[in-house]
Amino acid sequence: MAALGLGGIGFQGGLRGRLPSDLDWRAAAAVLERDARPGDAVALSPWWAERARLALPPGLPVLSLPRYAGEDLLGVKRIWLLALPGAPGAGEAVARDLAARAGGGEPAQRIGAFALSRWDLATPALPISFLPDRLAGATVTVAGEPCPASGPLAFACGPTRVARQVREVGGGPRACIAVRAEGSDPVEIRIPGVPSARLLRAHAGLVASGARAPGPAVRVAVRAGPGEEAEVEISGPGWRGFDVDTALDAPSTRDVELVVSPPGPGREICVDAAVLP
Amino acid sequence: MTALSLGCAALVLALLALGGGALAGRAGAALAPALFWLAPRNLQLLLAAPRDLRAAWLLGGGGSGPGALSLAALTVPAAVAAVLAAGAAHTSWLLARALRGGDRRAWRREMVLSAAAAVLLAACAWRGPPRVAPAAPALLLLSILGARSLVAAGRLLWPERARAVTAALAVVALAPGLRASVHAWPYGFAAWNELAGGAPGAASRGLARQEGGDSAAGILRALGEHAAPGARVWWQETPRADVEAWQRAGRLRADLGWAEGPADADLALWQFRAGDRDREYRIWTAFGTARPVDGIFLDEVPLLMVYARPGAWR
Numbered sequence: 265m266a267a268l269g270l271g272g273i274g275f276q277g278g279l280r281g282r283l284p285s286d287l288d289w290r291a292a293a294a295v296l297e298r299d300a301r302p303g304d305a306v307a308l309s310p311w312w313a314e315r316a317r318l319a320l321p322p323g324l325p326v327l328s329l330p331r332y333a334g335e336d337l338l339g340v341k342r343i344w345l346l347a348l349p350g351a352p353g354a355g356e357a358v359a360r361d362l363a364a365r366a367g368g369g370e371p372a373q374r375i376g377a378f379a380l381s382r383w384d385l386a387t388p389a390l391p392i393s394f395l396p397d398r399l400a401g402a403t404v405t406v407a408g409e410p411c412p413a414s415g416p417l418a419f420a421c422g423p424t425r426v427a428r429q430v431r432e433v434g435g436g437p438r439a440c441i442a443v444r445a446e447g448s449d450p451v452e453i454r455i456p457g458v459p460s461a462r463l464l465r466a467h468a469g470l471v472a473s474g475a476r477a478p479g480p481a482v483r484v485a486v487r488a489g490p491g492e493e494a495e496v497e498i499s500g501p502g503w504r505g506f507d508v509d510t511a512l513d514a515p516s517t518r519d520v521e522l523v524v525s526p527p528g529p530g531r532e533i534c535v536d537a538a539v540l541p
Numbered sequence: 542m543t544a545l546s547l548g549c550a551a552l553v554l555a556l557l558a559l560g561g562g563a564l565a566g567r568a569g570a571a572l573a574p575a576l577f578w579l580a581p582r583n584l585q586l587l588l589a590a591p592r593d594l595r596a597a598w599l600l601g602g603g604g605s606g607p608g609a610l611s612l613a614a615l616t617v618p619a620a621v622a623a624v625l626a627a628g629a630a631h632t633s634w635l636l637a638r639a640l641r642g643g644d645r646r647a648w649r650r651e652m653v654l655s656a657a658a659a660v661l662l663a664a665c666a667w668r669g670p671p672r673v674a675p676a677a678p679a680l681l682l683l684s685i686l687g688a689r690s691l692v693a694a695g696r697l698l699w700p701e702r703a704r705a706v707t708a709a710l711a712v713v714a715l716a717p718g719l720r721a722s723v724h725a726w727p728y729g730f731a732a733w734n735e736l737a738g739g740a741p742g743a744a745s746r747g748l749a750r751q752e753g754g755d756s757a758a759g760i761l762r763a764l765g766e767h768a769a770p771g772a773r774v775w776w777q778e779t780p781r782a783d784v785e786a787w788q789r790a791g792r793l794r795a796d797l798g799w800a801e802g803p804a805d806a807d808l809a810l811w812q813f814r815a816g817d818r819d820r821e822y823r824i825w826t827a828f829g830t831a832r833p834v835d836g837i838f839l840d841e842v843p844l845l846m847v848y849a850r851p852g853a854w855r
Contacts, residue, residue, distance in 0.1 A: 265627065265714055268735075269620035272717025275735040276724060283741065283841045312744040314843050318833050326831070351841070352738025353745020429826040432819035437831070473819050 281377070282350030288376030289319040295373075295380060296344060297321045303341035303388070307332065309358035313348055320346075329436045332361035336465065336505065338538050341388045347372070347379045391538035392459050395520060396441045399428045401456060407449035424451060424526075433469035433534045434503025440534035442471065445526035450483075453522040459539055460518055464488050464508040466537040468498050474531035475501040482533050483525040489518055498533060550587050553577070553681065560685035565692040568707055572688035575711070576624060577681060579718040582616050585729030609665040613676035615737040615748070618718035621687075622734075628686030629658055631693060658682055728756055728839045740842040750813045755779075756844040757810055759837045761787060765794045767835070768808055769853045773798040775806035777820065803827035807853035811846045824848045 284292070296306065305325040308316055316326045327343070329335060337343070343362055348354055359381070367386030372379040396417075404411040404419040404426050411421035417428035425444040430437050445451050468484040469475070485495040486508050494508045510518075520537065527533045554574050561573025578587050614622060636651035661679035691714070695707030717735070725732035725740075731751045733743035744750065757779040764774070774797055776784055787793035800806035803824045811821040811833075825831045825848075833846035834854040847854070 265620055265623040265710070268623045269713035269717055272618055272620050272735045273720060275739070276717065276720050279739055279741075279840060310741070310745050312741075312842055314846075315836065315838055315841060317831060317846070318836055322832055348841070351745075352742035355745075427826075430822040430831075431826075432822050437818070437822045437825065471819060473817070 279352075282348075282352070284348060284377040288378055289315065291375045292346060292378050292380060293320050295375060296324060299382075300324050300344065301342070303339065303390075304344060305337070305340045305342075306344045306346050307358060307362065309345060309347040310351060310354050311358070313346070313351070316346060331357060333364065334505075335436075336389050336467075336538075337385065338389050338391050338394065341385060341390070342369070343383045343385065345372075345379075345381045345383060347381070348377055349379050350377055389465070389538070389540055391465075391540055392461050393539040394439075395455055395458065395522075395537040395539075396428045396439055398455050398458065399426075399441055399453075403454045403456075405452045405454075406445070411451075423447070426451060426453060429534075431532070431534045432472040433475075434501060435472075436503070438467070438469070438503060438534050438536065440467070440536040441522065442532050442534050443524045443527070444532045445524070446529055447526055449526070451524045451526070453524070454519055455522070456519045457517045458488075458520045460510060460516055461539045461541045462510065463540040464492075464510055464520065464537055465505060465540050466494070466508065466522075466535065467503055467505045468496055468533060468535045469503040470498060470501065470527065471532040471534055472501065474527075477530045479528040479531050480525075482527045482531075483523075484533065484535055485521075485523040486537055487521040487523065503534075554587075557681065557684055560682075561688040564685060565689040568692045568695075568704070569685070569688040572691055572707075572711055573685045575715055576621055576687050577684040579715050579722060580617055580621065580734075581718070581722045581725040581729035581732035583729075584722040585725075585727070609675040610662065610679070612748075613665070613680060615733055615743070617680065617734060618721060619735045620714045620717050622736075624687040624691060624714045625680070625683035627694075628683050628688070628690040631690035632658065632686050654682075654686065658686065725839060727759065728837070728844055730755060731839045731842070731844050740840045744842045747815055749815050750839075750842060750844055756812055756837050757783075758787075758792075760810065760835065760845060760847060761793050763835050763847070764797065764808070767854050768794065768797055769855060771796050771798060772807040772853050773800040773805060775800040775803055775809040775824075777810055778812045778814070779810070803848075807850050809848045811848065813843055813845070821846070 305327050306316060306320060307327045308314065311328045311330045314328050320326060345359060345362055362383040365385055366383040368384040370382040372381035399417045406421060406424050411419040411424060411426065414420035419426040423446045427442050429442045430439050431442050441453065443451055464486060466486045481497040481499040483495060483497050485493060487493040488508050488510050492508055492510050494506050496504055496506050498504060522535055524533060524535060557574040557577055558570045562570030578584055632651060632654050636655050639647035639651050661682055665676040665679050691710050692707050694710055695703040699706045721732060722729060731740055733739055733748065737743045737748065757776060781799060784793065784799065788795050803809045804827050809824045811824060828848050828850050834849045835847040836843055837845040
C-alpha cells in the first residue's frame with residue numbers, strides 16, 4: 265500500500281513533465297508554420313491530443329485517427345507526426361502505419377514533450393476532383409421525380425435528404441454526400457462535368473450513430489459511363505472503398521451517377537468519390 | 542447543490558462514519574469517509590453536486606463494456622484500492638480466527654460483513670452499460686472495512702505508537718487521492734487513477750471523459766469575454782435549465798441566446814463523449830471549420846471544445 269501511495273504521488277507529479285506545456289505547443293506550431301507546405305497534414309499520436317486543432321497553424325489539416333492503415337488520405341503528400349511519446353497510453357501504432365506507406369521523410373526531432381517527424385507518402389492519392397464538393401451542380405431524383413435544392417450543397421424531398429456533410433463513419437470524420445431516405449426507391453445523384461482520369465475511387469459507409477441499427481443492406485453504385493461502374497453492399501459499421509476503372513474512357517469530362525438504395529429510418533449513408541490520375 | 546444530492550451525500554457520510562466508528566472507534570469513523578470521498582470523482586460529487594447523481598458515476602453512453610468493478614478499480618486511487626482490498630482480506634482473516642476461537646459474537650459479525658461484501662461485489666461484477674454506480678455499495682462497505690484494517694495495521698506494526706502509525710498509513714493511502722482531486726478540480730468526473738494512466742491513459746483506452754455536460758461550467762468566463770453580443774449558443778449536453786440558472790446567477794451573460802442545434806447557432810460547445818463524435822462533425826459541417834476557438838483540457842485530454850462562426854468569437 266505504501267508503494268502504491270508513493271507511486272501514485274510520483275505518477276501525478278511526473279505527469280506534467282510527460283505532457284506538452286504551452287511553450288511546447290507554441291514551439292511545435294512555429295516549426296510547422298515554417299516548414300509545412302501545401303499538401304501537408306498533421307497526424308496525432310496519441311490520437312486524442314486534439315489541442316492541436318486549437319494550437320497549430322489554421323491552414324494545416326489535423327488528422328486524429330487511431331490508425332492509418334487502409335486510409336486513402338486523399339490530397340495528402342506529406343504527414344507530420346506530432347507524437348507525445350511520454351504520455352500514458354502512447355504507442356507506436358500510428359508511426360508504424362505511416363512508416364509502412366512512406367517513401368521518405370525526416371526523423372523525429374524533440375520539441376519539449378513532443379517528437380515531431382515527417383513522413384512523405386510513397387504513393388499519395390491526389391484527386392483531380394472530389395465529387396462531394398461538386399454537389400451544388402448535381403441533380404437528385406427519387407423514382408424519377410427531381411429533389412429540389414434546400415441549401416447550397418443540399419437537396420430535400422419528402423423524407424429524403426442529400427447533403428454534403430462531414431460525418432462520423434468507420435471511426436473518423438468523412439467529408440461525403442450523406443443520404444437519408446426511406447421507402448423502396450433508390451436515390452439517384454447525377455454529377456455533371458466530372459473530369460476524366462484513370463480511376464474513380466469511391467467510399468461508402470453507414471453513419472456511426474445508426475450503423476448498428478437494424479435495416480437492410482444498403483446498395484451503393486457508382487456509374488461513370490457504359491461498362492464503367494461498381495457496386496457495393498453496406499451493412500454495419502465501416503468505411504469501405506471501391507474503385508471504378510475509367511482508364512479507357514475518352515471524353516475529357518463525364519457525368520457520374522451515384523445510386524443509393526434507401527438506408528431506412530434512423531440510418532444514413534455517407535458516400536464519396538474522387539477522381540484520381 | 543440540490544437538496545436531493547446534498548441529502549444523499551450527507552447520508553453516505555453518516556453511514557460511513559457510523560460504520561467506521563462501530564468497527565474501529567474514532568479513527569475508523571474518520572478514516573472510512575476519507576477513504577470513500579478522497580477520490581476526484583467522489584469529491585466532485587460531494588462538493589460540486591452535479592445536477593443529479595447520474596453524472597458522477599455514469600462513465601459512458603450505451604453499449605456494453607467492462608464491469609462496474611473493473612471501472613471502479615480504474616477510478617479509485619490505487620493506494621485506496623489497496624486499503625479496500627486489505628479490508629476485505631482482513632475481514633476474512635477475522636472470520637477464520639473467530640471460527641477457530643469459538644467467539645460466537647465475533648463470528649456472527651464477521652460472517653455478516655463477509656457475506657455482505659461478497660454479495661455486493663458479486664452484484665457489481667456484471668457486464669452491461671459501462672458505469673461505476675453499481676459498485677458504489679461495495680465501495681462503501683469496503684471503505685469501512687479498509688478503515689478497520691488500517692487501524693489494525695497500526696496496532697500490529699507498533700502497538701505503543703498505534704495511533705501515529707495508523708495516521709502515517711492513512712496519509713500515504715489518502716495523499717494521492719487528495720492530490721488528484723485538487724489537480725482535477727473542477728473536472729473530477731473526467732479523472733481516472735494511476736492504473737488507468739490518468740486522464741491521458743483513459744483517453745487512449747477509449748474510456749469516457751465526462752457525462753452530463755458538466756464541463757460547460759468551466760467555459761462560462763471565456764464565453765462572457767469573447768462571445769459576440771446576442772450570439773446563440775448550442776450547449777449540446779447541458780440542459781437549458783442549467784444555462785438559464787447561470788444567467789440568473791450572473792455567471793453567464795444574459796444576452797447570449799439558446800440554439801437548438803449547430804444549424805441555428807453562432808457558437809457551439811462540443812463536450813467529448815465516446816462513440817458520438819458525429820455531433821461534433823455536424824458542427825464542422827454547419828460552421829465550415831474543424832478548428833475550435835477555445836477548449837477545456839485535463840492533462841491535455843480535451844473535455845470540451847468551442848466552435849464559432851466567423852465573427853461570433855472576438
